[in-house]
Amino acid sequence: MQYDVLICGAGPAGSTCGRLLARQGFKVAIFDRARFPRYKPCGGGLTGKAQGELEKGWEDLVEDTTHEVVFYHRQEQPLRVTSDRPVVRMVSRERLDAWLLEGAIKAGVTVRDGYPLAVVTETETGVAVGGVDGHTWEGSFLVGADGARSLVRRSLPFQTGGTAGITLECEMPLDAGHLASYRGQVHLSYGGIPSGYGWVFPKGDHLSVGIGSFTRQVKGLRRYFDTFCRGLGLKVPANLRCRGAVIPAAGGQGGVFHTRRALLVGDAAGLVDPFSGEGIYYALRSGRLAATAIQTAADGGGGLEAYSRQLNDELLQPLHYARRIARVVYALTPVVHRLVTANPEVARRLVEVLFGGATYADLWHYLRERYAIFRLA
Numbered sequence: 041m042q043y044d045v046l047i048c049g050a051g052p053a054g055s056t057c058g059r060l061l062a063r064q065g066f067k068v069a070i071f072d073r074a075r076f077p078r079y080k081p082c083g084g085g086l087t088g089k090a091q092g093e094l095e096k097g098w099e100d101l102v103e104d105t106t107h108e109v110v111f112y113h114r115q116e117q118p119l120r121v122t123s124d125r126p127v128v129r130m131v132s133r134e135r136l137d138a139w140l141l142e143g144a145i146k147a148g149v150t151v152r153d154g155y156p157l158a159v160v161t162e163t164e165t166g167v168a169v170g171g172v173d174g175h176t177w178e179g180s181f182l183v184g185a186d187g188a189r190s191l192v193r194r195s196l197p198f199q200t201g202g203t204a205g206i207t208l209e210c211e212m213p214l215d216a217g218h219l220a221s222y223r224g225q226v227h228l229s230y231g232g233i234p235s236g237y238g239w240v241f242p243k244g245d246h247l248s249v250g251i252g253s254f255t256r257q258v259k260g261l262r263r264y265f266d267t268f269c270r271g272l273g274l275k276v277p278a279n280l281r282c283r284g285a286v287i288p289a290a291g292g293q294g295g296v297f298h299t300r301r302a303l304l305v306g307d308a309a310g311l312v313d314p315f316s317g318e319g320i321y322y323a324l325r326s327g328r329l330a331a332t333a334i335q336t337a338a339d340g341g342g343g344l345e346a347y348s349r350q351l352n353d354e355l356l357q358p359l360h361y362a363r364r365i366a367r368v369v370y371a372l373t374p375v376v377h378r379l380v381t382a383n384p385e386v387a388r389r390l391v392e393v394l395f396g397g398a399t400y401a402d403l404w405h406y407l408r409e410r411y412a413i414f415r416l417a
């Protein structure tokens with residue numbers, strides 16, 4: 041069957057792109073290997089920036105609202121930063137992604153879930169994808185929204201940089217009384233794992249607890265996870281199911297995220313903040329930019345190269361500063377924690393950035409002006 045746009049992956053990036061294109065009258069099909077609603081290892085923290093990309097209705101999905109961030113160094117020396125306005129909102133990815141996909145279906149997108157794609161091809165005149173059952177689907181444009189291990193990225197000549205990190209995440213059930221003591225807070229602990237951190241995010245009926253590193257060199261993630269939980273006084277149930285996942289992190293340089301007829305969005309394009317691990321905003325935003333780029337190209341307004349330019353300028357350039365900050369912070373966590381404890385303004389500014397009110401460039405310039413470790417980096 042012939043489509044205008046084929047989208048591989050029904051996460052936030054794919055569903056957003058599909059919904060916006062279908063509303064403009066494009067015939068769109070989205071494929072996902074998982075059957076929805078599906079579990080996605082993720083903290084489910086929605087920053088202010090991410091919230092700004094969502095259409096009305098997402099508020100009903102919120103399970104907790106954060107007003108306090110507690111930073112630790114190796115699970116010790118807690119530093120509390122509070123904010124009058126909400127800094128992040130917690131959602132279940134299972135519910136958020138199902139809601140986004142429902143929006144795409146309502147807009148007219150055809151969805152094949154529980155259907156892994158195995159082959160992706162592009163010619164001068166079109167694109168095609170093949171399912172594991174041997175069936176082929178053809179289209180004019182293709183969007184690779186298939187996450188960190190993207191088949192589309194591996195199949196076509198894009199040029200993406202960045203690195204892939206690793207994470208371990210679990211949903212830790214807790215009795216209501218104990219869970220109540222976590223309401224309104226997130227806990228972030230640096231220094232216990234190379235180039236990464238552990239987190240505790242409260243959800244409706246459990247805690248999202250995890251640990252991640254922006255390098256792949258770290259071995260024995262479970263050991264780091266257990267130490268992290270012990271340090272924060274969290275009792276790990278014997279049968280707790282932890283899931284590993286790859287997390288891509290944007291590099292300092294730009295990339296080529298388009299071919300003649302295909303685009304990469306979200307994790308497939310490596311659009312994750314290399315300091316905080318935030319990716320939902322970048323998935324939503326790139327999905328929107330991809331929809332606009334395809335519409336412009338289909339209207340005869342030029343090729344898809346404008347999309348790569350826009351990703352590089354709007355999303356990757358700011359993340360270049362995030363990477364610079366990450367390099368110093370993760371290399372010198374004891375020094376940075378002391379420095380932040382002595383000057384809580386740093387932590388306040390960091391929270392502003394993490395949750396959308398200021399940019400990494402602002403923070404980088406503030407830190408460089410005041411601290412030699414950032415000037416020397």
Ligand SMILES: Cc1cc2nc3c(=O)[nH]c(=O)nc-3n(C[C@H](O)[C@H](O)[C@H](O)COP(=O)(O)OP(=O)(O)OC[C@H]3O[C@@H](n4cnc5c(N)ncnc54)[C@H](O)[C@@H]3O)c2cc1C
Pocket residue numbers: 048049050051052053054071072073074080081082083084085086087090155156157158185186187188190191207208209250252285286287305306307308311312317318319320321323
């Ligand atoms: C442990 C962890 C915690 C995180 N916490 C946060 C957080 O708190 N806040 C935040 O903003 N970000 C967080 N992130 C990052 C965030 O989860 C991702 O950046 C985001 O999910 C990217 O969305 P996406 O649509 O690009 O890809 P995904 O959500 O990964 O969706 C890709 C989809 O493609 C499908 N797919 C893959 N291959 C194929 C194939 N061959 N055929 C068909 N379908 C396929 C998959 O089944 C999947 O549904 C976290 C990531 C991890 C790993």
